[in-house]
Amino acid sequence: MRDFELLRPESAAExxxxxHRHGEESRLLAGGTALLLAxxxxxxxxxxxxxxxxxxxxxxxxxxxxxxxxxxxxxxxADVADHPxxxxxxxxxxxxxxxxxxxxxxxxxxxxxxxxxxDPASDPPTCLIALGASVQVTGTGGDRVIALEDFFTDYYxxxxxxxxxxxxxxxxxxxxxxxxxxxxxxxxxxxxxxLVGVAIVVRHEGAACRWRRRAVGASTPIPGRLPRxxxxxxxxxxxxxxxxxxxxxxxxxxxxxxxxxxxxxxxxDMIRVVVRRLAADVFGIETH
Amino acid sequence: xxxxxxxxxxxxxxxEVEVPAKRLLxxxxxxxxxxxxxxxxxxxxxxxxxxVHLDSRPVKSCLMLAIQADGCSLTTIEGLNGGTxxxxxxxxxxxxxxxxxxxxxxxxxIMTTSxxxxxxxxxxxxxxxxxxxxxxxxxxxxxxxxxxIMAAARAMRASEPAVExxxx
Numbered sequence: 001m002r003d004f005e006l007l008r009p010e011s012a013a014e015x016x017x018x019x020h021r022h023g024e025e026s027r028l029l030a031g032g033t034a035l036l037l038a039x040x041x042x043x044x045x046x047x048x049x050x051x052x053x054x055x056x057x058x059x060x061x062x063x064x065x066x067x068x069x070x071x072x073x074x075x076x077x078a079d080v081a082d083h084p085x086x087x088x089x090x091x092x093x094x095x096x097x098x099x100x101x102x103x104x105x106x107x108x109x110x111x112x113x114x115x116x117x118x119d120p121a122s123d124p125p126t127c128l129i130a131l132g133a134s135v136q137v138t139g140t141g142g143d144r145v146i147a148l149e150d151f152f153t154d155y156y157x158x159x160x161x162x163x164x165x166x167x168x169x170x171x172x173x174x175x176x177x178x179x180x181x182x183x184x185x186x187x188x189x190x191x192x193x194x195l196v197g198v199a200i201v202v203r204h205e206g207a208a209c210r211w212r213r214r215a216v217g218a219s220t221p222i223p224g225r226l227p228r229x230x231x232x233x234x235x236x237x238x239x240x241x242x243x244x245x246x247x248x249x250x251x252x253x254x255x256x257x258x259x260x261x262x263x264x265x266x267x268x269d270m271i272r273v274v275v276r277r278l279a280a281d282v283f284g285i286e287t288h
Numbered sequence: 289x290x291x292x293x294x295x296x297x298x299x300x301x302x303x304e305v306e307v308p309a310k311r312l313l314x315x316x317x318x319x320x321x322x323x324x325x326x327x328x329x330x331x332x333x334x335x336x337x338x339x340v341h342l343d344s345r346p347v348k349s350c351l352m353l354a355i356q357a358d359g360c361s362l363t364t365i366e367g368l369n370g371g372t373x374x375x376x377x378x379x380x381x382x383x384x385x386x387x388x389x390x391x392x393x394x395x396x397x398i399m400t401t402s403x404x405x406x407x408x409x410x411x412x413x414x415x416x417x418x419x420x421x422x423x424x425x426x427x428x429x430x431x432x433x434x435x436x437i438m439a440a441a442r443a444m445r446a447s448e449p450a451v452e453x454x455x456x
Contacts, residue, residue, distance in 0.1 A: 001310050002310075003308070003309070003310055004309055004310060005290045005309065006290050006292065006309035006353075006355060029353075031352075032351065032352045032353060032356060033333065033348075033351050033352075036312075036333075036351050036352060036353070037332060037333055037351065039310075040331065040332070041332075049309070051353075051355065051356075053355070053356055053358070078345065101422070102336070102421045102422025102423075103346055103400065103403070103404070103419060103421070103422055104336060104339055104346045104347050104348045104351075104400065104422045105333065105348070105351070105422065107342065107345035107346055107347050108342075108347050108348075108351065108352060108356075189417060189418065189421050190421060190424065192334075192421070192422075
């Protein structure tokens, strides 16, 4: 790891000014579980590291009636998994957070840091896109909100401007007739990065599906929705055969990459399997 | 390169340490404070041999800067049993149930275990295996480790006043 100057701002605005001043020569440090790896392997060698540990108040979770969860960007992943408000209002998010990486990483890594790093093989982006989440951003150009669906632009690339800082993640409240789940495929428990991640949120209308949002990630450069599979189910009476057909559409529609962790074909197969099983769980249907 | 003075409560004792910005927590513990029970294994956040407790939670000390521990309480394997020379019940169980061979991964696994059992004193084997997902052992094949942890959990429950766990 190369030497760097550690800057310790006390507010998000001050941190943003530091990023503005040092531009590409600076990087933000939150929990550090991702950045430290990149620094140690010299993938990144910024002369300035802006450490957010002294910024207070960005690790709070609240629930606003009619609006949803507000999660401070510096909230640890372990706290997202354990927090009573998340477990109550969005069990899908709590359960996803409990699967990220491993216990030691969850103790340090922050939800905001995870999103801003833009690692394609990670769980939270996929889950939060399906939940319709957005991020609150502060920067030299003022505050704004970015829908997570528009946030990821490519491998490790986001829509953030150089001096932008994500301060909060907003997750809309579930409607009474909605339900959702997140699932992933890893080859062994010791593998910390999912090969495929799938999230499904639906609104039920009796046995039929009224509205749905699904996202696939970890296999693709950026997580994204699957519009063909989404519209296929709309208004249909859901059965095992319908879900099987929908899983085929999803596998066909996704654009997985090939790399040393899995070929495109293998990933497509795993997308099919995870989508089918997860959808069956969401609708409470027995499948083989 | 910037230098920083940090304050930590390390194994129950207040310490003031001056570290360069890029010093990793594992480096501070081993090289500055000579607490060599914490191991540097893969140094890429996979193996967990460097696991210590930061404010009672397990963390990988090779994946964080020493400065990130400023103002926090730290426990290493040396301080696991309050600094006494007695073995902690988890260490005793690892001895009795073949929880180690070469022993290099053991401090990290024991620190992970102790944080896990304090939250989940009556785990299933499956929960134990999930808790160990951030620790690698290249000798044992894990059966001995899992058996040791189940035995440690039993021993610790037996020595503590019984606490009912909801839903079990």
